[in-house]
Amino acid sequence: MNAPTDRDLILRARRGDTEAYGNLVARHQTGVFNICYRILHNRADAEDLAQETFIRALDRLHTFDFEREFSPWIRRVAANLCLNHLEAHKPSASLDEERDEDKTPSPGEQVEVKERSEQIRSALASLPPHYRVVVELRHYQELSYDEIAHELNIPLSDVKSHLFRARKLLAEKLHAPD
């Protein structure tokens, strides 16, 4: 027997099948967690928000449109929740210190990759909340300008200006000649 589709699992979860919803969460949790982690740059907060995303999704499961795919939907819910979270909790001064680095040592090239990733994550975390989410939706969720405007309920001109300014700031941080 083939593995059940997301659609099957949603139908079963709607009827109160917790096992089915657990399976759905298992499938998408890493993707959702990574969205939260890219936006929040804090592992504990990202896990909380990923959890919150699945709780919200469960609450709204009856409104889910079966014509659409579950994955893009849940990913947008996550991005929106993170934005709300950032706006409600102004970043603490200790953000930089609680950066989440893997402490296991690894040889040469891997260290470089890890360092670069960390630089990119730090650069993303230095952006204002709206810029971060626009970058997330454009670069990692591959939404169009129109879709981003609709998703965040902001004018198209704001989508463009947020995105272009965000890229300028990122380029300054990441490609500064040193």
Add this chain to the structure above:
Amino acid sequence: MHLTDHISDVQLNEYLDNESADRAEIETHLDSCDECAARLSALQALFTDLDSLPEVTLSTNLAARFTSDRKLVPQLPRWLTLTASLQAAAALVALIVAIPFFSIMLPKIEAPSFTELLFELQSIWASWLDALSNYQLPNYQFTDLPTYPVELSTLFIALAIVSIFWIFGNGLLLRNQTK
């Protein structure tokens, strides 16, 4: 756009995002202008950087939190569960305290028979209707306004407070379900 004009930042971003209406013109310009071509590759490098970000692994299994809970409801805030437990404890204590009252006092109260009770209720109801139909607005001075007996008004206040708490408490409990 003239061929001699450089490509603006906005145009360059839109071009890379596949949101540009004048792709052909931009490409023609890029072919002949090293400066704009360099700006394009700088922006492309940023795109590549962002794409290169690896996925990190979760340290906990979020799915387990859903399947292990028998009910699919979010955890209530700590203070709310604590308040509910305290209320339950208080109710239990009240019940225990009330047991002697029920076992000792209650049998001593002489209960009227059912028909007597009905008759009494009926007469109270009749007197109420009577009083209502005969009621006239008092034309007293304001200083002589009739006041409720103290017990009655305190009862009302107490009822109002209890109702507010009840509505507030239930509102909090139901908030997650109605969203």
